Amino acid sequence: MSDTNTGRKGLELEEVLKEYFWQAGYFAVRGAPYRLDDEDVTDVDVWLYERPAALSRRRLIVDAKNKTKPKAAERLIWARGLQSALNVDGAIVASTDKRPSSHRLAKSVGVTLLDGGAISKLVSAPKLRLGDQYSSEDYDSFFKAVDTARRNAEWRSAMLAARSLLLTNFGIHSANMALSVAGFFGEQAVQAAPKSEPAQVALRGFYSACAYAAIGLDFVLADLAFQSxxxxxxxxxxxxxxxxxxxxxxxxxxxxxxxxxxxxxxxxxxxxxxxxxxxxxxxxxxxxEIIADYVARLSATDGLFIVARELERNAFKVDITHFDALSVEARSLLGVILDFHTISREKIANAARGSFANPTPAVANEGTLFPEDEIVSTRADGRISSEPSQKH
Structure with a gap:
């Protein structure tokens, strides 16, 4: 198998895993860059954030490798090291390896292993194929296209900056960066010609940045839960x-x-x-105060998390939802962030009209995920556990 085909299969697996965890209730982001001193070290195939309870937040990283000659032991040790470096709550490795020794190693280092059998079920599941959603590659290509037309890398750099802080400075710092990026894309959306492609791309960036700000602020609220x-x-x-x-x-x-x-x-x-x-x-x-007044009222609810999932999902939609068609909660958050940046809500709403052509994504099929034979273990509340599964 050629390197090109292997690489393409790896990207497809990442997209499947993102969709799987998204449908399981997580907030999932692909391709978050890990940066040290402004230097790209590596990236995380899929970054996960969940809010299982009012006082509990969990972050996990997923390493996906769909190769003919898997090196599961290497990936397990690498993922465990990256988990420690990022100080996240768990790591998952998806590998075509099926050897019992790999499962023993996964258990010993505390990393969840999705083996070849699990991967086969995932990639063949019609429920996990993209339908009304762009892939991450398609999504990122929109920002690259705008940068190419403008002969700079401003838009793509802004999006990557917001993603990178999900890994290294998650919380108030990542939220502040995301708020800044949201302001940038909000301004770009209202300055672009209505219904133009730059306006649409800027709106997508605005929605994603607002979603990143929301989960960062949700993470902060966990530490403030017992305060007045x-x-x-x-x-x-x-x-x-x-x-x-x-x-x-x-x-x-x-x-x-x-x-x-x-x-x-x-x-x-x-x-x-x-x-x-x-x-x-x-x-x-x-x-x-504009942000604080809104967020402080939501400490006992999962409102920020739910809105973040709605906005990020909408950012990737082939036919992006008009501002006025979003939920009341989503419009409220966007309105607060727009007011923070003194950006016109009406102009943002106008920028939402129109859509891109569909680059023929795969067919979607909604439904419950694998009710008879779960891929990884679940807790009593039905969410996926970061503990190594015993079902292989």
């Missing part, structure tokens, strides 16, 4: 404005720098006062 409404609101304002939910810790480095200026610079007291006043004024111009 006012305490949650204050923490969120600090997080959006300064990048840290604890205001004292957020300002510690700034106060230290101002103190050094006061001590070691000629006329330091005057200059330090100017720096401090300028910083406070600039920070005060960030309308963090």
């Amino acid at each position: 409404h006012e305490e949650r609101r204050a923490a969120l304002i600090s997080g959006v404005r300064y990048g840290h939910t604890n205001l004292r810790e957020a300002l510690a480095s700034v106060r230290t720098a101002v103190g050094l200026v006061r001590q070691h610079v000629s006329n330091g007291n005057s200059i330090a006062a100017q720096v401090e006043r300028g910083f406070d004024q600039q920070a005060g111009r960030v309308p963090a």
